[in-house]
Amino acid sequence: MPEGLVYTGIPSAAELAACPGIPSRERTAKGRVAVIECVQEIPCNPCERVCKRGAIKIGERITELPRLDGGLCTGCGVCVALCPGLAITVVDKTYSATEASIDFPYEFLPLPQKGGLVEACGRAGERVCTGRVLAVKKTAAYAGTAVVSIAVPVEFADDVRTMRVLRATEK
Amino acid sequence: MRILRHPILGELTGLKTVTIYYGDQPISAVEGEPIAAALLNAGIRVFRKTAKRHEPRGIFCAIGRCTDCMMIVDGVPNTRTCVTSVRDGMRVRLQDGRQ
Amino acid sequence: MRNVAAEVAVIGAGPAGLCAAYQARSAGADVLLIDENKLPGGQLFKQIHKFFGSGEHQAGVRGFDIAKALLTRVAESGVRVKLDSLVYGIQPDKSMGLLDAEENCLLRAEKVVIAAGAKENYTPFAGSTLPGVIGAGAAQTMIHINRVLPGKRVVMVGAGNVGLIVSYQLLQAGAEVAAVVEAAPRIGGYGVHAAKIRRAGVPIYVGHTISRAYGGTDGGGDCGAGAGGVEHVEIVRLDENWRPVAGSEFTLDADTVCLAVGLSPMTELIWMAGCRFEYIPAFGGHVPLHDHNMETTVGGLYVAGDVTGVEEASTAMEEGGLAGVAAAEALGYLSASAAARKKAEIAARLNSLREGPFGDARRAAKEKQLAAMARFCSCEAERGAV
Numbered sequence: 001m002p003e004g005l006v007y008t009g010i011p012s013a014a015e016l017a018a019c020p021g022i023p024s025r026e027r028t029a030k031g032r033v034a035v036i037e038c039v040q041e042i043p044c045n046p047c048e049r050v051c052k053r054g055a056i057k058i059g060e061r062i063t064e065l066p067r068l069d070g071g072l073c074t075g076c077g078v079c080v081a082l083c084p085g086l087a088i089t090v091v092d093k094t095y096s097a098t099e100a101s102i103d104f105p106y107e108f109l110p111l112p113q114k115g116g117l118v119e120a121c122g123r124a125g126e127r128v129c130t131g132r133v134l135a136v137k138k139t140a141a142y143a144g145t146a147v148v149s150i151a152v153p154v155e156f157a158d159d160v161r162t163m164r165v166l167r168a169t170e171k
Numbered sequence: 172m173r174i175l176r177h178p179i180l181g182e183l184t185g186l187k188t189v190t191i192y193y194g195d196q197p198i199s200a201v202e203g204e205p206i207a208a209a210l211l212n213a214g215i216r217v218f219r220k221t222a223k224r225h226e227p228r229g230i231f232c233a234i235g236r237c238t239d240c241m242m243i244v245d246g247v248p249n250t251r252t253c254v255t256s257v258r259d260g261m262r263v264r265l266q267d268g269r270q
Numbered sequence: 271m272r273n274v275a276a277e278v279a280v281i282g283a284g285p286a287g288l289c290a291a292y293q294a295r296s297a298g299a300d301v302l303l304i305d306e307n308k309l310p311g312g313q314l315f316k317q318i319h320k321f322f323g324s325g326e327h328q329a330g331v332r333g334f335d336i337a338k339a340l341l342t343r344v345a346e347s348g349v350r351v352k353l354d355s356l357v358y359g360i361q362p363d364k365s366m367g368l369l370d371a372e373e374n375c376l377l378r379a380e381k382v383v384i385a386a387g388a389k390e391n392y393t394p395f396a397g398s399t400l401p402g403v404i405g406a407g408a409a410q411t412m413i414h415i416n417r418v419l420p421g422k423r424v425v426m427v428g429a430g431n432v433g434l435i436v437s438y439q440l441l442q443a444g445a446e447v448a449a450v451v452e453a454a455p456r457i458g459g460y461g462v463h464a465a466k467i468r469r470a471g472v473p474i475y476v477g478h479t480i481s482r483a484y485g486g487t488d489g490g491g492d493c494g495a496g497a498g499g500v501e502h503v504e505i506v507r508l509d510e511n512w513r514p515v516a517g518s519e520f521t522l523d524a525d526t527v528c529l530a531v532g533l534s535p536m537t538e539l540i541w542m543a544g545c546r547f548e549y550i551p552a553f554g555g556h557v558p559l560h561d562h563n564m565e566t567t568v569g570g571l572y573v574a575g576d577v578t579g580v581e582e583a584s585t586a587m588e589e590g591g592l593a594g595v596a597a598a599e600a601l602g603y604l605s606a607s608a609a610a611r612k613k614a615e616i617a618a619r620l621n622s623l624r625e626g627p628f629g630d631a632r633r634a635a636k637e638k639q640l641a642a643m644a645r646f647c648s649c650e651a652e653r654g655a656v
Contacts (some may be wrong), residue, residue, distance in 0.1 A: 006456040009464030009474045040461045041626035044322040046330035062324045063626030082330045084320035085462025108442060108470070109178045125471030143320065143332055144179040162469040172419040174443050179318050179332070183417050201416075208416035216401035216499040227485075229401030229499060230420075233408035234313075235306070236389045236536075253408075254307070 005039055010123045015039045021056075021088075023070040032075025032092040032101075036066050037161075038085065047079045047088065077103050081142035093157050100157035101134055103149040110165055111136050111146055118163040120152045129156050131163055173201075173212055189259035206252035206263055207233065207240050218242050218252060222268040242266050272375045274368060276302035276350070278597050279379035281357045281366075281539065284312020285583045286575025286590035287385035288340045293594025293612075294381075295347040298603040302379065303349050304368065306356040310344075311337040312387055314583055316410040318442075319435055322460075326619055327584045334414075336583075362544040364571055381570050381597040384540055385590055388533035388554065388576035393427070397483030398527075402499030406436040406530035413443045421526025425503045426450040427480050431459035431582075433530030437467045440528075447472045448522045451505055453479040453512065460628065481506040481514060483527055500525055533580045540577060543568050548642040552635040553579025559643040562617070563596035564589055567646055572597055579639065581623075581632055588620045 003012040016022060021036025028035075036047065036056070041063040048058040048066060055072035056079065058064050077090045086105045095101040102120075112118050112133045120131035131150035138146040152160050175183050187202040193215055200209030207230050210218070217227040218240045231239040235254035242263050244250035248270030252263070280291045283305035291303040309315070317333025328336050344351070352370060357377065359367040366377040390405035397403070404420060406428070412420045424445055426437045429452035437447045447467065455477045457464045464474060486501035507518035533554055540558045541547070546567040547556040557579045564572045572593040575586035592613060599609035624633035 005461035005464065007476055009457060009461065009468040011461070011465065037465075038462070040628075042322060042460050042462070042628055043324070043623050043625055044329055045324050049325050050330070061625060062622050063629070082320075084322050084330055085460065086466050087462045107178050109176055109444075121469065121471075123465065123469060125469050143330075143335070144318075145320075146178075164471075172422070172444075174413060174417045174419055177417070178442050180414065180417075204416050204418075208412060208418045211412060211420055212416075212418045218401070221399065226399055227401050227498065228399055230404055230408055231392065232390055232405050233411040234389075237392075237405075253411075256308075 011037055011039050020065050020067040023068055023073065027070030027073075028091065028093055031094045032090055033070060033073050034068060034075060034077070034079055034088055035091050036068055036079075036083075036088050038066050038083075038087045041065060042085075044084060046082050046084065050078050050082045052078070077147060080105055081145040081147050086145075089161060091157055093154055095151055095154075098154060099151040100154040101149055101151050102131075102157065102160050103147055104162055106146045106148045106162070107144065111138070112148060112163065112165050116166075118150060118165055120150060120156065120160040121162050121164055122159045123161050125162070125164075127164070128159050129153060131160065189257055191257050191259075191261040191263055193263050194265070200257040203256050206242070206244065206255050206257055206261070209257050210252070210263070217265065219266040220268060225267060243270065272370075272373060274302070274370070274375045274377045276300055276377075276379045277601055278302070278381045278383065278594075279304065279366070279377060280383040280385060280594075282312065282385035282387055282575070282577075283307075283310035283351065283353070284385060284387050284575060284586065285314050285337075285340070286387075286586040286593075287312070287383065288344050289587045289590030290383040290385060290572070290574050290594035290597070291349045292340070292344050292347055293591045294383075294598045294603075295344075295349045295594075297595070297598035299381075299598050299601055301349045302352060302377075303344065304352045304355050304357055304377075306354070308354050310341060310351060310353060313407065313410075314340070316407070316414045317583060318414055318439065321584060323584045323623060324619075327587075327623065333583060340587075357539065360539050360543045362568060364543065364568070381572065381600060383564075383572040383574060383590070383593045383597060384577055385573070385575045385586070385593075386536040386539060386577050388535050388580050390529065391532040391534055393529060393531045395480050395482060397485060397500070400483050400485045400500050402525055403483060403527045403529065406432050406528040409436055409440060409526075409528050413439060419443055419445055421445060421524070423448050423524045424526045424528055425480065425505075425522055425524045426528045426530060428452060428530035428532075429454075429457045429459055429464065429474055429476065430530060430532070431463060432533075433528070434459040434463035434467060436528060436530060437472060438463065438470070441467065441470050441472070448503070448524045449505065450474045451478045451480055452476045453508055455510075475505060477508050478505050479508055479514075480504070480527065481519060500527055503527060533576065535577045535580060537577055540566065540571075540573060543571055545571065546646055548639055550579060550635045550638060552631045553581075553639070557639060559639060559646055561643050561647070562613070562640065564593035565596060567643070570600070579632070579635060585620060585623050585632075588616050588623070592616045592620075
């Protein structure tokens, strides 16, 4: 089975390594930053427009891949809910001594409860570890998309991209 | 199954219902919705039998194009149930072949 | 027979028709917008995902919110809207038969824009006529318009954008998606759509297709309908020549099969009017020739949106705008320079939607279509000169 987004629906390690929307290891080590897993040239540029700091560049040709300027990105997260592809997360590897936080878009019900535990899942929907819900935001500007923030052990920060609500917390 | 809560479309409230009949079976329907939606909601998927082999068939396109969902509605055959709204007391029957 | 007249008649109130009507009306033309459905908006109200494109294409806005805004604009502009009304025929002189509330009318318009959209394709396999085998668009209609879940556990056939997006929407509505199968060796739709459903745990099988749907006895109610709908689905792997690999079959429990195997332009009226066509597979089959104004080989008859070749709502809106501007210009409501400016802006936005690896095939198809039109026009000119 060949690897890669067009075969599996999951960006491969090589695709992610070459992706200009992913911040450097050095930048990630400094704290909150957007991680834009956009590896295909599709006509789309709202992330560029919404970033008030100019940290995301696409340019005239709207099929260019978004390029993240890690120096300008503060990890504010306004791009997370707006990306039509739901391809952006905000990762903070300095959340605590042992934990990272991941903010990701979520468009299913039920929404998790703040403080509750969820199954933190990876790009194939596989369970990676348990996550603790730090916040659930759903503002009018997000147009129906919720942004969920969870804390996970820092070693899983590059693997966790979504979650499943545990049955016990579903009420 | 009715989708009462939806993450993007929100909650469905204040529904007014009417009753239609699939054969003699009473079915609760939402006012104004197409017959096909009311039947699917009630778990009914067989709308007609095909003309040659008399095999069961249900909806396909749900927008009035394909005529797969034709039934006998209040005695009128070949009625596209996906674009015909329910009315209280309406009688809907399985259509066997061409009529 | 009652007569109905308008300067511009727009047939189809989907994204293309709404934009055509708005542009023509806002330039000053008297516009009648007709749709056979009870509600306007075409398929746009079913598109609950956020659109791609740029800010000018309302990227990041959900389809149904775009539809609401379009309807408001059209209503405020003074377009006359006739719903639940069917244009069932058209003559080469553009006179049309219109059923308006069951009354047969003769509709005449100086300019006609046909924006009738597209219909879903079907693909045969053993058991493909069983109840529960439905179009992916039908699932969208049931979920988003009627708020009824068409099935509890679904196999999606086709991993183009429609198959991927509708799979995601089925999940959002509370259904399970057992699998997405795609006969081609690769996912055809945007990777981000595929990634969304993979994260939600849905497997995507490329190089696989559905070989059989098995029926059960449910779904018949107590009407004596007998055998009911789909209960299991058999999937098979395909070799590089698209032939099923014996022994590779496996079975999934599913009560519904959604077919997302492409769309075909609904060109009946355009054929009837006598327009010339070209067969362009990338656009879904036979599509009418048209020029840069969206005008066909029948003078004063314009086309826009999926009838000109299946693309997306974003392109349909732009093409509709183009047709509306061109019709208004031809009627004298816009000066040549004002129209040229508007058309250039729209053309630039259309071009940007047909860029990149996903736009290449559609851009090439559109160029082929325009070139065929140019050939037709030059032949006609020669014939005229002789």
